[in-house]
Amino acid sequence: MTAQVGAELLAGLREVLGPGGVLTDPADTAPYATDWRRLYQGRTAAVLRPANTREVAFCVASCAASGVAIVPQGGNTSMVGGAVPSEDGRQVVLSLSRMRRVRAIDPVDMTMEAEAGLTLKEAQDAADAAGAKLPLSISSEGTATIGGVLATNAGGNNTVRYGNARDMVLGLEVVLADGQVINALRRLHKDNTGYCLRQLFVGSEGTLGIITAAVLKLRPRLAEVELALCAVPDEASALTLFSRVRGQDAGALQAFEYMSATGMDFVLRHIPGAVLPLAAPAPHYALVELGSPRAGAGLRAALESVLAEALEAGEITDAVIAESGAQRAAIWKLREEHAEAQKREGASVKNDVSVPVSRVPELIVRASAACRALIPGARPVAFGHMGDGNIHMNLQQPPDMDPTAFLARGHEVMEAVNEVVRDLDGSFSAEHGVGRLKPDMLAEWRGGAELDVMRRIKAALDPAGLLNPGKVLPPG
Numbered sequence: 001m002t003a004q005v006g007a008e009l010l011a012g013l014r015e016v017l018g019p020g021g022v023l024t025d026p027a028d029t030a031p032y033a034t035d036w037r038r039l040y041q042g043r044t045a046a047v048l049r050p051a052n053t054r055e056v057a058f059c060v061a062s063c064a065a066s067g068v069a070i071v072p073q074g075g076n077t078s079m080v081g082g083a084v085p086s087e088d089g090r091q092v093v094l095s096l097s098r099m100r101r102v103r104a105i106d107p108v109d110m111t112m113e114a115e116a117g118l119t120l121k122e123a124q125d126a127a128d129a130a131g132a133k134l135p136l137s138i139s140s141e142g143t144a145t146i147g148g149v150l151a152t153n154a155g156g157n158n159t160v161r162y163g164n165a166r167d168m169v170l171g172l173e174v175v176l177a178d179g180q181v182i183n184a185l186r187r188l189h190k191d192n193t194g195y196c197l198r199q200l201f202v203g204s205e206g207t208l209g210i211i212t213a214a215v216l217k218l219r220p221r222l223a224e225v226e227l228a229l230c231a232v233p234d235e236a237s238a239l240t241l242f243s244r245v246r247g248q249d250a251g252a253l254q255a256f257e258y259m260s261a262t263g264m265d266f267v268l269r270h271i272p273g274a275v276l277p278l279a280a281p282a283p284h285y286a287l288v289e290l291g292s293p294r295a296g297a298g299l300r301a302a303l304e305s306v307l308a309e310a311l312e313a314g315e316i317t318d319a320v321i322a323e324s325g326a327q328r329a330a331i332w333k334l335r336e337e338h339a340e341a342q343k344r345e346g347a348s349v350k351n352d353v354s355v356p357v358s359r360v361p362e363l364i365v366r367a368s369a370a371c372r373a374l375i376p377g378a379r380p381v382a383f384g385h386m387g388d389g390n391i392h393m394n395l396q397q398p399p400d401m402d403p404t405a406f407l408a409r410g411h412e413v414m415e416a417v418n419e420v421v422r423d424l425d426g427s428f429s430a431e432h433g434v435g436r437l438k439p440d441m442l443a444e445w446r447g448g449a450e451l452d453v454m455r456r457i458k459a460a461l462d463p464a465g466l467l468n469p470g471k472v473l474p475p476g
């Protein structure tokens with residue numbers, strides 16, 4: 001059992017962090033205690049806002065000495081309640097929001113050293129200003145932070161080309177549960193000196209240590225980008241189109257996103273300014289993006305020719321290629337606003353699942369049918385990162401159903417989808433993590449020796465269980 005947050009602890013923290021560094025007024029702490037989806041309504045006695053790594057270490061050591069648990073928090077955009085405190089008020093939130101410096105960018109090494117509280121968008125912009133590209137891109141990048149995307153190993157829209165967050169980390173600075181700091185902010189591409197500790201913290205969702213800064217690997221800035229939105233007759237055609245585009249020039253493909261008619265309809269109805277740039281709505285859509293750091297790479301002609309072939313083969317029925325940066329942004333908005341549009345349409349159950357890419361059409365067809373059979377009138381909303389096999393196999397409430405009654409069936413819905421995912425050799429959580437929502441699934445899917453090793457690592461690094469309790473690992 002963790003300890004209550006005492007007045008003495010708070011006074012000591014205030015002395016070092018300053019008055020603005022420790023929030024205790026419920027009006028100030030409330031936004032830190034709930035999640036974007038409003039799945040959880042926690043309570044916290046204090047939000048700590050350290051301004052540098054030394055202060056983070058001080059907070060962690062002070063809380064450890066008092067037996068108080070800490071919930072690390074970045075942009076608080078978790079889809080699985082990974083950054084919310086519990087309802088009993090015994091967990092303090094440690095927000096990294098004041099640590100937002102770009103410490104260094106090296107254009108020769110092609111690296112950026114950034115602090116955990118910098119938003120992903122700010123980091124992307126800093127890379128761009130230095131003539132480089134930070135290729136991680138997710139829908140919540142304006143709010144999500146570097147610490148958060150690393151702690152959760154975020155994936156997003158460009159995984160098909162650049163991999164996930166963990167593929168972009170060369171170095172890491174982490175505050176451990178006892179207040180020690182691992183300073184491994186190295187910029188090395190080769191470094192076989194013992195266990196690769198940084199990758200242990202990436203994806204650990206704040207349960208093993210608190211990431212305070214990272215060295216990120218940059219890529220050359222793109223000189224040419226071409227984007228198309230395609231109308232697709234069925235799920236199988238979307239996969240054939242993906243293979244065709246990749247087959248033409250695998251190195252140029254940087255996003256292949258799938259959307260269904262239902263999700264697109266929500267975006268067009270709920271998101272101001274959203275307009276479908278095609279002649280008519282389609283049953284399915286594919287967003288295809290090519291990019292090259294080389295000016296004169298001929299991507300426009302390449303895209304036109306591959307789409308002409310796909311049209312001829314009946315894999316697409318229509319397509320539009322963006323004519324400007326503004327049009328590109330408008331098309332991306334149709335995809336990136338799916339989560340917001342779903343929220344405005346009412347209650348939904350999210351299933352962030354992945355399967356081998358070849359099985360994505362089967363996943364969408366079978367899981368949609370399973371959801372419809374479970375709750376008649378519910379609307380499957382499949383969309384996401386088809387090029388890497390990660391589909392958001394979400395289910396929207398029937399229009400006339402009480403949202404609370406619908407959400408009460410959330411676990412049944414997740415299980416119906418997971419049954420299909422299991423059968424297709426997939427994963428119950430592709431990019432959103434486990435958080436507070438899915439530890440029971442972890443027990444079931446990653447049980448046995450895997451879970452045993454995870455528990456031993458947790459016990460070794462956080463023996464008192466003070467870092468983000470209740471997240472990732474099921475109660476032991």
Ligand SMILES: O=C(O)CC[C@@H](O)C(=O)O
Pocket residue numbers: 139156335336338339350351352384392394
């Ligand atoms: O809302 C979702 O289910 C997915 C959110 C995010 O991962 C996305 O790809 O837009």
Ligand SMILES: [Zn+2]
Pocket residue numbers: 156384385392431
């Ligand atoms: Zn996603």
